[in-house]
Amino acid sequence: MAELKKWNEIPIGGVITEPGTARKYQTGTWRVKRPVYDRSKCIDCMMCWFYCPDQAIMEENSVMKGINYFYCKGCGICANVCPKSAIEMRPETEFIHKEE
């Protein structure tokens, strides 16, 4: 989080004048289960993209481009709605070691 500003350094009225500042806020740290995506099974139906409550599914022109782990909270909706089981939910603990 950025350094806190003084009262005379912020817009008045409690107004947030910049749109979408929450994009800087990482919600991916909440995750206890990680969706793992298998491109080979994917048919780009966009169900996961459509239903993700956190808009953590990346797509380009209706082609699935993977999962944005900066935001993904690991709810598993994507895996559940996927008609081809192309997304598997795995415990986050499996990945701790790898990332180190």
Add this chain to the structure above:
Amino acid sequence: MIKTHKEAITGAQAAAYAMKQIEPDVVAAYPITPQTPIVEYFAKYVADGVVRTEMIPVESEHSAMSAVVGAAAAGARAMTATSANGLALMHEIVYIAASMRLPVVMPVVNRALSGPINIHCDHSDTMAERDSGWIQIFCEDSQEVYDLMIMAVRLAEHEQVRLPVMVNQDGFIISHGVEPVELLPDEVVKSFVGELKPLYPLLDIDHPVTYGPLDLYDYYFEHKRQQIEAMKNVFKVFPSITEEFYKLTGRRYNFVEPYRMDDAQYVMVALGSTNGTIKYVVDQLREEGRKVGLLKIWMFRPFPKAEVQRYLTGRKAVVVLDRSASFGAEAPLYEAIKSSLYEAAAKPLLGSFVYGLGGRDINPELVRFAFEKAMKHELVADQELYLGLRE
């Protein structure tokens, strides 16, 4: 000087006429005695196409203030009007309007708050909002209602202020009393108030803003500090507005009005229409050779402490009249005056009189009685007395 015309109108008409000339983009209002005629007159202007204002006939005062907040945030000049229980119903949103720094102007026709229910004048309604972050102006008569409504727009919208303003007038006494009022031509008022320059308008879809976020311990305090600063700025800004208005009309306004104060030793302080009665009594007592005077308070929030100190320091006695009580504490105006004089080099005797609750009449005899208490040096600073109460 501008060519004006005089009309015999009520305080409610004076407010509505000012609103017609200001011609806000949006008015949302709900009728309540004794504010109703303001809404009725204004609705007629809308119905006749005299103004281009869009009016929202809301289902409650709560929605009136809510809609006004929406409209003002959207980037519109927005107004409403209310009284008593209506103001109390708005209460939550009154604070929100101020905290969002929306320059709303609202005539408030002062009436006693329930209960028991009462429709007549006292200041309990507006006093319940004295810490809401609104600028509060009190008028003595219909002319002041008209003039201060117009000046209130400039004050509210000033870039260093951007706070909502309540323009208070005493229920029935001013709102329904007919008096001659000097009115300015429409174009003069329009040019005086100018165009609203909205800050962060919600309807600017190319610059999307978020109004009303959840503001926790990291920033809430900073936003409150901004409101405190804006109130301080009123002291810098208001005199330039009243000066400009004086040049147009010859009518001078300020935070307070000193009346026969030059050599006055015994001074009364009051809000609203009662000042007219006090002036009459001051004139009588002066004729009798008594050195009395009046300090009328035009602006109650922000409270003009410096002016109060300047005018009251060194007087023999000061009598403060309050048209509302603060149960379990000193009456609001008295408390403010007393606190202002804490640092005074020469403190006058102080006395507190509560009067006129629920529309109880205040007459020259009662005012004279209070003056006499002061002149006999019978005031006790910690004693609250009552004028016109059966005891």
Add this chain to the structure above:
Amino acid sequence: MPLTMKKLAEVFTNKETGLTQGHRMCPGCGAPITVKLALMTAKALGYEPVIGFATGCMEVSSTIYPFTSWSVPYIHNAFENVAATISGVETAYRSLKKAGKIPADRKYAFFAFGGDGGTYDIGLQSLSGAVERGHKFIYILYDNEGYMNTGNQRSGSTPPGADTTTAPVGKKIPGKVQLKKNIVEIIAGHEYVYAATVTIGEPMDFMSKIEKALSFEGPSFIAALSPCVRYWRVPEDQTVDITKLAVQTKYWPLYEVDRGVYRITRKPTSFKPVSEFIKIQERFRLLLQRPDAEEIINEIQQYVDKRWDRLLALEAATKDKPIR
């Protein structure tokens, strides 16, 4: 051409939905899906959404200062007044447009969002007033059947038998005993209004109703069943499935009332018993442990059956008979 998921995904490759990432709703929450669907539909159809939000989970979680998850104009005023607030915004729009201060080539769409507390209960008067006055806006109720923001208290929308902290299932009283308020009927009773139910499990139906609301020249009311996984006590990944089940069990019939004309928009060929909807939710666990559980569930079954029959009758009776 009706909107599809593929089509939407193409549209939003280089376009923002209006709700951004980084909001702090619970994992698996139904509310952001509801909001996203409504905004995407509006934006895909060329509208510029302007949003009012009532106090609630979504409001607090999406705007923790200095963060905002909104990239469209957004105002939160208080809990009980989102409809009045948006009516002020919409009126300002009309006034400023008349004065030539609004770009003429942009299509604005005014949305008010509220949870069930802000809609069925504390905000009902404000909503009724705004609908009666005929402002052109779309009110979207995200109905999670309780005051979930403050930790699962009973609302006028909580179903009978659900365990809440203010109407707990006790030794004597079986949780909430009253039926869920029929909010759609209440709003439809304002006569000149488009009112409909939707849910995220039936997205095509959802989007077509939003589309209809956008083109309706007056107020619209969309009631969206939006599960709270936290207090319905269902697994986080079941959000969408459970809304489908709500439709299949007649718990949440999908229909619309367009100026008095009823139309059921989803008629499942076979229904499941309402107990299937109840039994998968842990908020009914204590109810199910009671000796009178079957009796209470039967009552709920009878209620949803009768309501469905009544809807069929209303559909037949009001066909081609709009009030206005």
